Structure formats: C-alpha cells, structure tokens
Amino acid sequence: MIPVVVLAGFLGSGKTTLLNHLLRTSGGTRIGVVVNDFGRINIDAFAVSAQVDSMVSLSNGCLCCAVDGTELDAMLEKLAAADLDVIVIEASGLAEPSTLVRMVLQAPGVTYGGLIYVVDAVEFGAVPHLDRDLALADLVVLNKVDRVSALPSLPCEAPVLPVSYGRIDPALLFEVRPPDMGPRQLSFDDLDDHSTHAHASYDSVSFESSDPMHPKLFMDFVRARPEGLFRAKGFVNFGTLSLSMHTVGGFVSFEETDHARTELVLIGTGIDADSLTDWLMACVADGPISDQDLLYVQRYLRRS
Numbered sequence: 001m002i003p004v005v006v007l008a009g010f011l012g013s014g015k016t017t018l019l020n021h022l023l024r025t026s027g028g029t030r031i032g033v034v035v036n037d038f039g040r041i042n043i044d045a046f047a048v049s050a051q052v053d054s055m056v057s058l059s060n061g062c063l064c065c066a067v068d069g070t071e072l073d074a075m076l077e078k079l080a081a082a083d084l085d086v087i088v089i090e091a092s093g094l095a096e097p098s099t100l101v102r103m104v105l106q107a108p109g110v111t112y113g114g115l116i117y118v119v120d121a122v123e124f125g126a127v128p129h130l131d132r133d134l135a136l137a138d139l140v141v142l143n144k145v146d147r148v149s150a151l152p153s154l155p156c157e158a159p160v161l162p163v164s165y166g167r168i169d170p171a172l173l174f175e176v177r178p179p180d181m182g183p184r185q186l187s188f189d190d191l192d193d194h195s196t197h198a199h200a201s202y203d204s205v206s207f208e209s210s211d212p213m214h215p216k217l218f219m220d221f222v223r224a225r226p227e228g229l230f231r232a233k234g235f236v237n238f239g240t241l242s243l244s245m246h247t248v249g250g251f252v253s254f255e256e257t258d259h260a261r262t263e264l265v266l267i268g269t270g271i272d273a274d275s276l277t278d279w280l281m282a283c284v285a286d287g288p289i290s291d292q293d294l295l296y297v298q299r300y301l302r303r304s
C-alpha cells in the first residue's frame with residue numbers, strides 16, 4: 001500500500017518550500033502530491049509533460065493534483081491506483097491537520113505515513129492551537145532557523161528537526177530511489193555539494209539478527225527510542241510473525257511480511273550507534289515466543 005504523508009503547518013511556515021525541496025531531492029522516487037492549488041508548487045522547476053484532469057504529470061515521475069477537501073477521497077483513490085512510491089498531501093495553512101489525518105486513515109488503498117508539522121522558528125507564537133497541532137505531529141520541522149540566533153523550545157513530544165528552507169532529508173519521510181538514469185541532462189542540483197545538505201549530519205545504524213526478537217522487549221524499544229531517531233525502517237521477525245516496520249518521528253506502522261529475518265536501519269542525529277545496537281541485541285528473544293507475547297505487537301498491526 002502507498003504511504004501518505006501529511007504535511008501541515010501554519011500560514012507561511014514553509015510547507016511549500018519544503019515540498020519543493022522534497023521534489024527536487026528525491027531522485028527517482030515516484031511522488032504523488034496533493035495540494036490545494038497548483039500555483040503553489042514550483043512547477044517551472046520541472047518540465048510538465050502531460051496534463052490529465054486536474055492532475056499534472058511531471059517529468060521526474062511526480063504526479064501533482066489540486067483538490068479541495070471534499071475531493072480528497074476520490075483523488076487519493078486515483079493516486080493509489082497509479083504506480084507511485086509515496087503520496088504527500090500539503091494541507092493549506094488553515095486546514096485542520098486532524099481532519100486530514102482522519103481522511104487518510106479512512107481512504108482505501110493507501111496507508112497513513114505520518115504527520116509532518118512545519119513551524120516557523122520566528123512566528124510560532126502567533127499560531128492558534130499550536131499545542132494541539134504539535135500533539136498530533138509525528139515529526140516537527142522547525143523551519144527558518146536562519147532567522148533566529150537561538151532555537152526556541154517547542155512544547156511537544158515529537159522529535160524536532162531544525163532546518164532552513166525546508167531542507168530535510170527526504171529519506172526521513174519515505175524510501176528514496178536513486179535517480180532514473182534516463183535521457184535527463186545534468187542540472188545544477190546534481191553538481192551541488194551534498195555534504196552541505198541536511199542529511200550530511202545524520203548517522204545511520206544497521207541492525208540484523210536471524211534470531212527472533214522478543215515482542216515486548218522490542219516494543220519497549222520502539223516506544224522509548226531516543227528523540228534524535230527520526231526514522232527507522234526494515235523488517236522485524238518475532239518467530240512465527242514477521243513485520244515490516246516504518247517510523248517517521250513518533251509515527252510507527254507495521255505490516256505483515258514474509259521476510260523472516262530482522263533487518264533494520266535507524267537514522268537520526270546524535271544517536272549512539274553502539275548503545276542502540278546493544279539495546280536491540282538485548283531485545284533478541286532468549287526462548288520461544290508465545291501467542292501471548294505476540295499480542296504486544298499485534299495491536300500495532302494494520303491489516304490491508
């Protein structure tokens with residue numbers, strides 16, 4: 001099922017800037033984008049190759065469409081049928097993120113991929129209901145940090161990623177495919193020094209085990225994972241049950257899989273690779289796993 005990431009934030013916080021950054025830096029990832037109106041996406045940055053209905057197909061494999069709230073269901077269904085890797089919905093600055101999240105959770109053929117909430121590091125004090133929105137967020141992007149001398153502290157439990165101009169690493173939100181090596185010409189973006197981009201400061205940790213993980217110990221790890229751990233993805237084997245796991249900030253989703261080995265990649269800032277590896281090693285089961293034990297993970301399971 002195609003994951004749907006909801007991108008929300010108050011007026012002017014930098015959602016469109018972030019979305020354009022994702023579109024520019026996601027290589028060959030096929031992204032479906034749902035926005036409130038076309039004018040907002042920097043379509044000039046791409047060659048528009050076709051326009052069908054209210055959907056625009058961009059040369060980098062991105063499908064763009066504009067909807068109002070009532071059309072969202074139908075548009076998601078249409079996008080779900082297309083061969084996409086991920087769908088990003090940019091909420092208008094005044095949309096209620098909770099309404100959008102509910103709509104995505106109910107939409108057929110897609111799976112919710114988390115709520116990314118953009119906060120303006122200068123203007124955040126003026127946002128109505130900021131606490132309420134932050135409480136729903138899985139990952140908070142504290143944008144425009146170029147405009148402040150000290151980072152404000154936000155009242156939220158979700159991990160906070162300080163950035164300028166929405167430059168987050170797309171791999172924090174979804175699987176990034178290498179660029180298509182088609183007839184595309186090199187652009188200035190390709191010549192960019194990527195070491196200066198946000199992702200240069202991330203650490204990643206890989207963990208593998210052919211012995212099953214203990215459901216309770218592993219779920220304790222998932223719940224208590226360190227704040228800087230923005231993303232985890234891969235497979236977890238619990239003996240008779242194997243799940244694929246995907247987390248974005250505080251958001252976690254599991255789906256059943258046939259992959260009968262634990263293979264995880266954890267991405268974050270300020271994470272200690274050795275202690276995370278030790279922690280995961282300590283989650284390996286030291287005996288058989290009972291049906292009772294499996295209940296700890298089964299309640300997180302999404303059924304398609």
Ligand SMILES: Nc1nc2c(ncn2[C@@H]2O[C@H](COP(=O)(O)OP(=O)(O)OP(=O)(O)O)[C@@H](O)[C@H]2O)c(=O)[nH]1
Pocket residue numbers: 009010011012013014015016017018092093094143144145146147163164165166
């Ligand atoms: N200085 C600075 N300006 C930024 C940054 N990110 C975005 N901007 C500017 O802030 C303004 C608003 O950015 P948008 O991306 O349009 O914000 P938005 O959340 O999509 O706005 P609405 O759709 O009106 O809610 C634009 O002029 C951006 O160029 C940043 O990190 N630093």
